[in-house]
Amino acid sequence: MIPRHDPEQISFASDNYSGAHPEVLAALAVANGGHQTSYGADAYTAALPELFAPLFGEGIxxxxxxxxxxxxxxxxxxxTDRWSGVVCSDMAHINTDEGGAPERVGGLKLLAVPTPDGKLTPELVDRVAIAFEDEHRARPTVLSLTQSTELGTVYTPAEVTALAAHAHGLGMSVQMDGARIANAAASLGVPVRAFTRDAGVDVLSFGGTKNGMVFGEALVVLxxxxxxxxxYLRKLTTQLSSKTRFISAQLEALLxxxxxxxxxTHANAMAARLAAAIEGLPGIELTAPVQANGVFPRLPRAVVEATQQRFGYYLWDESDPQRPVARWMCTFDTTEADVDAFAAAVRESARPS
Structure with a gap:
């Protein structure tokens, strides 16, 4: 097959842009031999609870x-039930980037709360988790947290514990969107169950695609x-793959x-390197702490025009068109040389003429 892209081209636009980790591709090749029962009744899928147990414990x-x-x-x-509401940050992926799927497919009402740093607090939850017995309102049933958040910030175990306890006290369950849960674990340096199961999270989306898988994630019921x-829900929402073994084999490779x-850990280190390299440059300021694999700098428009096409990245906030906020994402295959070349271009374009 003729390559249809330049494999040397590196982008900072999204951790979805990267290819698959070689160890994941090797696992797919192993799983490809012979026949296995379809729709999840295969040996690779059957092994997943045991493989995830060291992370989250037994009984999952x-x-x-x-x-x-x-x-x-x-x-x-x-x-949830059909009359349920889900409390989330206004920046949450379920609220801004899933095409209305939780509402259109799930039939749920999202109760979004403005969060300047992407993180909820019990006080912010209480702004919308109200009127539980009011038939005219969606009943708040679930608290959804994103770890790490869309701004690259990270909940500590104590913060998740406090939020989960508050939600459970209101009769709500807790779901965590862990598309970048690995980056949060690397940032915190604690066992992943410390800010999930042990902290009171009931259901977890465990991300894989942003961390080296070709496709697929895991829903982990804690x-x-x-x-x-x-x-039944997995099937009716078209999320049941006939050849499930190829998702499960990738998950096994990750574990x-x-x-x-x-x-x-590598992706986070590259983001920290990039942030340090541009810190203090004229007209550039970080708008959020760099705690995971994302950097969110406010940039002069001239810097954007000089660097965006070459290195590839998205603008997160253009409310100030002359000084927009960019989003720079690092991933498992971002190299120090990639970061240094990007930072050098930013420094050059930020230099006063």
Whole structure:
């Protein structure tokens, strides 16, 4: 096959832009031999609860799905009724980047709260988690947290524990969108269960595509007592792959020798390197702490025009057209040379003429 892209071209636009990790591709080749039962009744999928147990403990359920939106929608639907509302940050992926899937497919009402740093607090939850017995309003049933957030900020275990306890005290369940959960774990330096299961999270979307998988994520049910009908919901939302073994084999590769954590640790380090390299440049300021694999700088328009096409990145906020906020994402295959070349171009374009 003739390559239709330049494999030397590196982008800072999204951690979805990267290819697959070689260890993941090797796992796919292993799983490809011979025949296995379809629709999740295969040996690779059957092994997932045992493989995830070192991260989250025994008694969990693991359901491979096609993508992060699917993991979120199935997880939320398993915790809700048709009259339910889901409390989330206004920046949450379920609110801004899933095409209305939780509402259109899941039939849920999102109760979004403005969050300047992407993180909810019990006080912010209380702004919309009200009127539980009012038939004229969606009943707040689930609190959805994103870890790490869309701004690259990270909830500490204490913050998740406080939020989960508050939600449970209101009779709500807790779902976590962990599309970048590996980056959060690498940032915090604690076992992942410390800010998930042990902190009171009931259902988790465990990300893989942004961390070296070709496709697929995992819906991890940490508290099976509170969910209903996951098997049926996965099928009716078109998230059940006939050849599920190829998702499960990739997940196994991520979990082997902590590949999931190694890749995220590297991505975070590259983001920190990039932030340090541009810090203090004239007209440039970081708008959010660099805690995971994303950098959100406010830039002069001249810097954007000089660098965006060459290195590739998105503008996050253009409310000030002359000084927009950019989003720079690093991933498992971002190199120090990539970062240094990008930073050099930014420095050159930011230099006063």
């Amino acid at each position: 359920e693991v359901y491979p799905v096609w993508n992060g939106t699917g993991a979120n929608v199935v997880g939320l639907m398993s915790l 508290n099976p007592a509170v969910v209903r009908g996951v098997l 082997t020798d902590d590949l999931w954590l190694r890749g995220a």
